[in-house]
Amino acid sequence: MKAFEYARPQNLSQALEQGGTFKAGGVDLLSRMKRGTLSVKKLVDISALQDLRFAPVLKKGELWIGAGLPLARLLEAGPLLPQGIRQAAAGTATPQIRNQASLVGNLLQEKRCLYLLDPEISCLGNGGKGCPARDGHHAELAILEPSPCLAIQASNLAPILCALDARLFEFQGKDNLRSLRAFYQDWRKQGERPKLPLTHSIRIPAASLRGGSAHHEVRVKQSFDWAIATAAAHLVLDGDRVARASLWLGSVSDIPYQAKKVEQALQGKAPTDFKKALALLDSDFELHSPQQDWKRKMALLCAEKALRKSYDNAKEQR
Numbered sequence: 545m546k547a548f549e550y551a552r553p554q555n556l557s558q559a560l561e562q563g564g565t566f567k568a569g570g571v572d573l574l575s576r577m578k579r580g581t582l583s584v585k586k587l588v589d590i591s592a593l594q595d596l597r598f599a600p601v602l603k604k605g606e607l608w609i610g611a612g613l614p615l616a617r618l619l620e621a622g623p624l625l626p627q628g629i630r631q632a633a634a635g636t637a638t639p640q641i642r643n644q645a646s647l648v649g650n651l652l653q654e655k656r657c658l659y660l661l662d663p664e665i666s667c668l669g670n671g672g673k674g675c676p677a678r679d680g681h682h683a684e685l686a687i688l689e690p691s692p693c694l695a696i697q698a699s700n701l702a703p704i705l706c707a708l709d710a711r712l713f714e715f716q717g718k719d720n721l722r723s724l725r726a727f728y729q730d731w732r733k734q735g736e737r738p739k740l741p742l743t744h745s746i747r748i749p750a751a752s753l754r755g756g757s758a759h760h761e762v763r764v765k766q767s768f769d770w771a772i773a774t775a776a777a778h779l780v781l782d783g784d785r786v787a788r789a790s791l792w793l794g795s796v797s798d799i800p801y802q803a804k805k806v807e808q809a810l811q812g813k814a815p816t817d818f819k820k821a822l823a824l825l826d827s828d829f830e831l832h833s834p835q836q837d838w839k840r841k842m843a844l845l846c847a848e849k850a851l852r853k854s855y856d857n858a859k860e861q862r
């Protein structure tokens with residue numbers, strides 16, 4: 545690991561004065577630094593700042609959650625926490641990692657591809673040329689809206705928080721709210737993760753707290769590995785039919801994928817129509833090779849399960 549400066553601010557104003565890379569749990573950041581795929585000039589350790597670690601609370605009709613709250617503590621929240629967020633956090637990594645990993649750190653983790661783990665490999669994903677994965681190992685890489693680099697965003701919390709239209713509340717001279725959906729779009733456009741100012745909390749708008757939500761995932765191995773595919777749904781019902789649907793998939797593209805055609809097709813529909821609506825998602829897949837067909841099937845399965853669980857949850861909430 546290359547030498548770097550280290551600062552441990554004691555409060556928010558000290559943290560805001562520091563220029564450098566913020567470290568929350570350090571699970572993503574430190575593993576990349578140790579591996580030699582990332583070097584930083586200055587690390588600003590914000591992991592102890594209690595102002596960033598507050599549990600979910602209702603304020604002005606919105607749900608606020610501290611950016612630095614470890615996932616294990618998020619799981620201790622009461623019924624205020626939407627089911628989909630609880631399920632996504634519970635499925636993330638191991639209990640030890642959930643004790644360390646923060647909510648916003650999870651959303652900002654780097655994209656995944658096995659070739660990115662090796663500092664000796666240069667490719668499009670780290671500013672070089674070419675993509676060894678295309679003729680090599682790509683079974684778990686992008687299958688929806690693939691860009692020249694097939695690396696995927698594998699955050700468990702990203703699809704559900706996009707489905708709930710969450711905002712990042714930032715300190716930036718003046719306070720600022722940034723849509724999480726727009727943040728990922730910017731990531732895609734810029735080709736690298738937009739540098740964020742210190743993020744204080746996640747805010748979920750009142751409209752997203754109505755209805756029911758759910759997350760479903762499929763893993764090749766056990767909890768210590770990332771999911772092969774995930775899906776998150778949020779449904780608002782009118783009687784027994786869907787009045788509003790939000791469906792997002794994870795680990796299938798460079799950013800969380802919104803299944804817009806399915807969302808539209810679900811309006812006014814009952815669970816017996818879900819399979820027909822999901823056929824529209826099937827037509828969106830762009831596989832690089834038949835190796836990825838299993839991942840396509842798992843993504844469809846996740847989407848269907850997330851929709852059904854979300855529907856049941858919406859009925860229970862009434």
Ligand SMILES: Cc1cc2nc3c(=O)[nH]c(=O)nc-3n(C[C@H](O)[C@H](O)[C@H](O)COP(=O)(O)OP(=O)(O)OC[C@H]3O[C@@H](n4cnc5c(N)ncnc54)[C@H](O)[C@@H]3O)c2cc1C
Nearest residue numbers: 566568569570571572573637645646649650652699700743
């Ligand atoms: C074995 C293993 C299995 C895993 N399995 C899964 C899985 O199944 N699903 C999944 O989603 N993840 C998984 N992970 C990833 C893990 O959940 C993330 O690495 C972790 O959540 C990152 O959070 P952190 O607090 O440690 O972030 P850090 O590593 O501290 O930071 C990550 C990034 O976020 C930035 N950042 C953090 N907080 C702020 C803030 N408040 N304001 C501005 N910028 C900020 C940092 O600057 C950095 O760029 C796994 C990790 C391991 C090691």
Ligand code: SF4
Nearest residue numbers: 657667669675693694
């Ligand atoms: S998918 Fe992206 S990160 Fe992976 S080898 Fe290809 S260019 Fe590199």
